[in-house]
Amino acid sequence: MTIPLIPSELTAHQPPALLVDAILRVDSAGGAVRLRPGPLDALQLSEACAQAIACLLGARARQAAPGAPPASGMLVGLKDVVCSRPARSGELVTVETVSTYSLGALGLHTAKAFGDDGAELLSGEWKTMGITAESR
DSSP states (O other): OOSOOOHHHHBSOOTTTOOEEEEEEEETTEEEEEEOOOOBOHHHHHHHHHHHHHHHHHHHHHHHSTTOOOBOEEEEEEEEEEESOOBOTTOOOEEEEEEEEEETTEEEEEEEEEOTTSOEEEEEEEEEEEOOGGGO
């Protein structure tokens, strides 16, 4: 993708609550982001994964329609989330996501967070509900 990908322009989340620092990769089913440096506990890592999904959905929407508004929606469920350890202070965490299923505005996504040493910190499934102009 050649257009600049600024996380705060791709999702409704805004600093200081936005945990995504940079978009690393966008593909047809997901991608990867880098988070702001830790520390991040299990709850914060789970939220960061949800934000990564939102940013990557926003990036794909921009790819399909330049100038598209930021992704909007909500996290409606988590399943089988396992946290091996929290992110350490100053640690750069990468989150990789894959969209596995969608039915209208409902989406299922897998996500994994990795520490800067390559260790898997957290993994699981996220269920999201997108908000479109038609559903408002």
